[in-house]
Amino acid sequence: MTVVGSRHSFQQSADTLSLFKDTPGFSSYATGGTASLPVLNGMADDRVASFVDGMRLGSDCPNHMNPAFSQIDPDAVATSSAIAGITSVSMGGDSTGGTISVERKAPQFAQKGNILVTGNGRQDWRSNGGGSGASGSLTIANDSFSLRYEASYNHASDYSAGGRGGRVLSTSYLSYNHAVTAGFKHRNHQFSFTFGQQDVPYEGFPNSYMDETNNRSTFVNGKYTGQFHWGELEARGFWKRTTHAMNMLSDKGGHSATTGMPMNSDGRMAGYAITATIPLTNRHHLKVGSEFEHNGLNDWWPPVMGSMMMGPGTFHNLNGASRNHLGHFFQWNAQWTPRFSTELGARSDVIMMNTGPVSPYSWGGMSGMMGMMGGMGMMSMGDAKNAHAFNAAHRGRTDSNLDITALARWNPTDQISLEGGYGRKTRSPNLYERYGWSQGGMTAKMIGWFGDGNGYVGSLNLRPEIANTASFTVHFHDAHHAVWDVMIQPFYTYTQHYINVVRLKGLSRGFNLLQFANHNAQSYGINAAAHTILWDSHRWGMGHLSTTLNWVRGQDNVTHSGLYQQMPLNGTISLHETRGPWSGHVDLTLVKAKHTVDWVRNEPKTPGYALLGLGMGYHWRFVRLDLSLENLLNQRYFLPLSGRALSSLPSDGSLPSPVLGMGRSVNLTLRENF
Numbered sequence: 001m002t003v004v005g006s007r008h009s010f011q012q013s014a015d016t017l018s019l020f021k022d023t024p025g026f027s028s029y030a031t032g033g034t035a036s037l038p039v040l041n042g043m044a045d046d047r048v049a050s051f052v053d054g055m056r057l058g059s060d061c062p063n064h065m066n067p068a069f070s071q072i073d074p075d076a077v078a079t080s081s082a083i084a085g086i087t088s089v090s091m092g093g094d095s096t097g098g099t100i101s102v103e104r105k106a107p108q109f110a111q112k113g114n115i116l117v118t119g120n121g122r123q124d125w126r127s128n129g130g131g132s133g134a135s136g137s138l139t140i141a142n143d144s145f146s147l148r149y150e151a152s153y154n155h156a157s158d159y160s161a162g163g164r165g166g167r168v169l170s171t172s173y174l175s176y177n178h179a180v181t182a183g184f185k186h187r188n189h190q191f192s193f194t195f196g197q198q199d200v201p202y203e204g205f206p207n208s209y210m211d212e213t214n215n216r217s218t219f220v221n222g223k224y225t226g227q228f229h230w231g232e233l234e235a236r237g238f239w240k241r242t243t244h245a246m247n248m249l250s251d252k253g254g255h256s257a258t259t260g261m262p263m264n265s266d267g268r269m270a271g272y273a274i275t276a277t278i279p280l281t282n283r284h285h286l287k288v289g290s291e292f293e294h295n296g297l298n299d300w301w302p303p304v305m306g307s308m309m310m311g312p313g314t315f316h317n318l319n320g321a322s323r324n325h326l327g328h329f330f331q332w333n334a335q336w337t338p339r340f341s342t343e344l345g346a347r348s349d350v351i352m353m354n355t356g357p358v359s360p361y362s363w364g365g366m367s368g369m370m371g372m373m374g375g376m377g378m379m380s381m382g383d384a385k386n387a388h389a390f391n392a393a394h395r396g397r398t399d400s401n402l403d404i405t406a407l408a409r410w411n412p413t414d415q416i417s418l419e420g421g422y423g424r425k426t427r428s429p430n431l432y433e434r435y436g437w438s439q440g441g442m443t444a445k446m447i448g449w450f451g452d453g454n455g456y457v458g459s460l461n462l463r464p465e466i467a468n469t470a471s472f473t474v475h476f477h478d479a480h481h482a483v484w485d486v487m488i489q490p491f492y493t494y495t496q497h498y499i500n501v502v503r504l505k506g507l508s509r510g511f512n513l514l515q516f517a518n519h520n521a522q523s524y525g526i527n528a529a530a531h532t533i534l535w536d537s538h539r540w541g542m543g544h545l546s547t548t549l550n551w552v553r554g555q556d557n558v559t560h561s562g563l564y565q566q567m568p569l570n571g572t573i574s575l576h577e578t579r580g581p582w583s584g585h586v587d588l589t590l591v592k593a594k595h596t597v598d599w600v601r602n603e604p605k606t607p608g609y610a611l612l613g614l615g616m617g618y619h620w621r622f623v624r625l626d627l628s629l630e631n632l633l634n635q636r637y638f639l640p641l642s643g644r645a646l647s648s649l650p651s652d653g654s655l656p657s658p659v660l661g662m663g664r665s666v667n668l669t670l671r672e673n674f
Contacts, residue, residue, distance in 0.1 A: 035070030043097025060267025078105030107183020163636030207451030451643025541579025
């Protein structure tokens with residue numbers, strides 16, 4: 001089922017996923033300030049295929065601190081789409097929740113004989129946390145060659161929670177993005193090459209024991225499109241390297257990369273994607289494709305001088321780990337009548353994974369005896385035993401996965417559109433789910449992208465998830481799809497071998513050591529959205545009302561607990577007015593209390609809340625100014641999906657509270673185009 005998100009008229013968040021905040025079935029959970037992790041119909045993070053400019057990007061970090069959408073600024077996005085549940089096989093495999101894709105705008109070219117010079121700029125400011133940002137692009141082109149440069153900067157200090165919640169620690173960040181795109185056009189053929197780099201000197205994470213102390217991602221992405229007598233060909237090739245460092249910023253008591261707990265990772269990705277679209281007849285089209293992605297990752301933790309726990313050697317978490325994905329698909333789209341169409345598709349994905357031998361901080365010996373004297377020896381000996389067992393095991397794994405999609409669309413009248421179908425989607429474990437080997441309380445707690453404070457251990461015996469989804473969508477609308485529409489979408493998913501967790505033992509403060517394990521699970525829910533134009537006149541301008549409603553419920557069929565990070569019932573009501581150069585909006589966000597939780601992970605319950613926002617804007621010929629007030633009433637609320645505030649551990653040794661949301665903020669954005 002396809003839900004398309006479009007660019008908002010103004011964007012004041014550094015998080016690209018905020019582009020989808022009004023999309024039915026979509027939610028996200030905040031990690032750092034530059035990025036959050038996506039959720040579609042209750043399926044989170046790696047269960048959602050995340051594409052940036054056609055590149056399937058994951059995270060090169062045991063805490064997922066550099067997710068895909070942190071690597072492109074929202075101002076650089078030209079088109080965006082979110083596809084939940086039943087995803088076309090041409091939109092990628094190795095995912096069970098759906099696909100989110102964002103693309104930069106294609107190269108611009110001038111008319112023959114002319115020179116094109118165009119660009120834009122943006123400056124913004126946020127009162128809460130002193131956030132600021134700027135971005136800009138410049139294009140110079142003739143009729144066959146185009147060159148574009150894009151850059152952005154975003155910064156914020158720790159924000160303040162609503163009410164009397166005070167400062168939320170570890171929410172500061174600083175990021176830079178740069179990209180150069182060159183385009184070439186010749187008759188029916190077009191090439192583009194993008195070279196880009198992201199730098200994050202620091203980023204705090206309130207729901208993690210660690211912070212990001214440096215991150216650099218460099219990529220090259222090439223794209224070719226060509227029109228031939230037999231159809232259309234699109235080919236992409238890409239390469240990316242990420243160097244990533246974690247430690248503790250001052251909020252958590254860290255002072256430099258030589259204290260605290262330094263953790264480093266080095267990730268590399270390379271691949272291609274080739275798709276051919278072949279018209280069989282005027283009503284039938286065949287799409288075939290081949291894709292390959294190589295992901296390599298080293299994850300090592302240097303010793304800390306003078307520490308009996310973190311030394312004397314280097315802790316190798318992943319050593320030469322690789323995850324290679326080879327996929328092929330075919331997709332048949334048929335328009336049987338003007339009112340009835342179908343889509344059938346199948347794809348095969350082969351996931352090949354392996355990793356080299358690992359090592360703990362200490363193999364024992366004298367260091368182990370010294371650690372024993374300090375009360376740490378048991379941890380050292382345990383990690384050494386775990387490492388020996390892991391290195392002795394056969395670590396190579398190959399999964400052969402099959403995806404199937406069957407969709408039908410029917411418009412029985414000009415006012416009703418129906419869509420329904422079935423999808424089988426498969427996902428193999430990520431590197432940490434399969435190869436996280438340490439069972440030490442301290443080291444295992446350094447692995448986990450869930451924000452819950454627990455420790456995580458991988459399992460070599462994990463099987464791929466297989467999600468079977470049935471969904472039905474009904475649209476009621478006016479004959480021209482212009483004045484009003486109502487969408488209702490129920491769905492049901494049964495997942496075989498859902499990768500969940502089991503408890504191994506308890507840790508301090510009520511946290512637990514958890515190991516990934518396959519269970520069967522189910523999730524079901526309803527997405528709904530409506531839109532109508534309330535008035536449209538020369539005197540009063542245009543006013544329109546839009547609403548969304550999302551409800552999902554997930555259950556582990558083995559533990560009978562709720563699935564982790566399921567958003568409670570929530571909805572939005574928005575009233576927008578446009579009159580000449582003026583515009584304004586009133587937004588109300590409603591979230592019900594979260595009572596159904598995953599008790600295995602001690603997921604916190606959160607109370608319900610309502611947030612009110614106001615905004616207005618004025619547009620001149622080449623300039624637009626926007627002013628907004630978020631959380632106008634300064635409501636104190638907890639984020640239902642963001643885990644626990646590990647940067648604010650209670651002094652009594654109890655579990656920390658959930659992470660508090662941002663309080664009132666005045667936001668100002670100025671945009672220029674030329």
